[in-house]
Amino acid sequence: MNRILICAAAALAGCGTTGGNLVSFDVAAAGVDGASTFDTALGWHVVLTRAKLHVGAIYLNLSVPLSVSQETNCIQPGVYTAQELSALDVDVLSSALQPFPAKGTGTDDQAVTGEVWLTGGDINAVSDATVIADLAGTATRAAQVLPFTAIVTISSSNRGIPPSDPSLPSQHPICKQRIVSPIQIDLRPRDGGTLVIRVDTRLWFSNVDFTALPPDGVFPDSNANPASQNLFTGLRAATATFQLSFP
Numbered sequence: 001m002n003r004i005l006i007c008a009a010a011a012l013a014g015c016g017t018t019g020g021n022l023v024s025f026d027v028a029a030a031g032v033d034g035a036s037t038f039d040t041a042l043g044w045h046v047v048l049t050r051a052k053l054h055v056g057a058i059y060l061n062l063s064v065p066l067s068v069s070q071e072t073n074c075i076q077p078g079v080y081t082a083q084e085l086s087a088l089d090v091d092v093l094s095s096a097l098q099p100f101p102a103k104g105t106g107t108d109d110q111a112v113t114g115e116v117w118l119t120g121g122d123i124n125a126v127s128d129a130t131v132i133a134d135l136a137g138t139a140t141r142a143a144q145v146l147p148f149t150a151i152v153t154i155s156s157s158n159r160g161i162p163p164s165d166p167s168l169p170s171q172h173p174i175c176k177q178r179i180v181s182p183i184q185i186d187l188r189p190r191d192g193g194t195l196v197i198r199v200d201t202r203l204w205f206s207n208v209d210f211t212a213l214p215p216d217g218v219f220p221d222s223n224a225n226p227a228s229q230n231l232f233t234g235l236r237a238a239t240a241t242f243q244l245s246f247p
Contacts, residue, residue, distance in 0.1 A: 020081070020107035023191040025246075027084040027100040029055060031092035032243075035201045042209055048137040051092045051201050053235075054130055056119040056178075058084040058104070058197060058244070060111035060189065064182050074123055074175035082106025082189045087120065092199045108189055113182035114244040116197070118154060118236075123175045127155040133235060135219075139210040146210045150219035150231060154178050158222035159232065183238045187246040198243040204234040 036048045060082040086102035117123060120130025133152035138145060153159075154177050161172035189195065212227040213219060223229040235241065 020109040021191070022105070023082070023108050023189050023193075024103050024105050025082075025189055025192065026194040027058065027104045027197070028097035028194055029088055029090040029092075029100070029197045029199065030095050030097050031090075032198050032200045032202075033095050035095075035199075036093045038202045038205075040202075040205050040208065042207065043141050044205070044208070044210060045140045046137055046205055047140075048093055048135065048201060050134060050136040052131075052134045053090045053092050053199055054087065054118065054120060054132045055090055055116060055197070056087045056123075056130075057117040058195070059115040059117070060106065060185070060187075060195075060244070061113045061115065061182070062109055062111065064113050065115070074173065074179055080106070081109040081111050082195075084195065090199065092201050097194075097196065104189070104195055106189055108191070110188050111185055114185050114242070115179055115181040116183065116242055117179055119178045123178055124173065125155075126174065127157065128178075129153060129155075133204075139205075141210075144211070146213065146217055148210060148213060148217040148219065150228075151221055152219075152232060152235065153221055177236075180236050180238050180242060183242050183244055185244045187244070189246060193246055196243075196245050196247060198245075200241055200243070203237050203241045204231055206230075206234050206237075208234070 039045050059080050061079045062081050065076050065079055083106055084100055084104040086100050088100045090098055118132045121128050131151055132154055135150040138147050156174045159177045160174050207230040208227050219228045
């Protein structure tokens with residue numbers, strides 16, 4: 001994974017920030033209450049029996065990054081104030097806090113947006129076999145009872161967006177599909193505190209029509225299937241799906 005190092009206090013001015021004290025803090029992740037059984041806007045009653053999410057990294061930003069729809073680099077120096085670089089596979093059906101294996105670091109500057117990186121390696125790699133989401137459950141609507149499973153990975157071959165102009169092959173880099181941003185926040189990291197990330201699985205299925213799945217109930221791991229594409233879109237719905245706080 002590309003690593004973005006938060007600048008030391010003496011060099012902060014060179015990073016485009018106003019300065020701040022260096023801090024180290026714990027990071028933990030969890031789901032939300034009610035995330036295993038819920039009803040969707042399309043009338044499905046969903047019962048999840050398994051839901052895991054791979055979080056590759058978390059960044060807190062001094063400002064709102066340039067839109068992911070623009071042709072920009074995914075790494076934007078001068079934006080970041082704090083980071084968690086160790087990965088964690090989160091059981092998002094549990095509301096109990098699950099600690100990341102290493103502390104987060106950065107400065108105590110005010111953060112206004114966050115980013116969650118859904119990757120297991122280099123954010124710019126064309127291919128990444130890391131399982132980002134692993135799901136199983138049952139969807140019921142009227143007389144329809146549809147068991148389902150899903151494995152979500154993010155590579156150019158299955159989640160890439162083709163360029164609208166063939167002369168601009170890098171118009172939609174795959175890193176944009178791996179970064180959930182901007183997550184609206186208003187917090188200041190503090191030394192010895194805990195950054196908490198909560199994930200609401202209910203939003204993943206908001207626009208999923210389970211009748212679009214193949215007969216075996218397996219979500220195809222690509223955006224070619226409408227149910228799979230809507231699941232992937234919901235998984236990446238920044239502020240709706242992800243909550244970052246520093247209680």
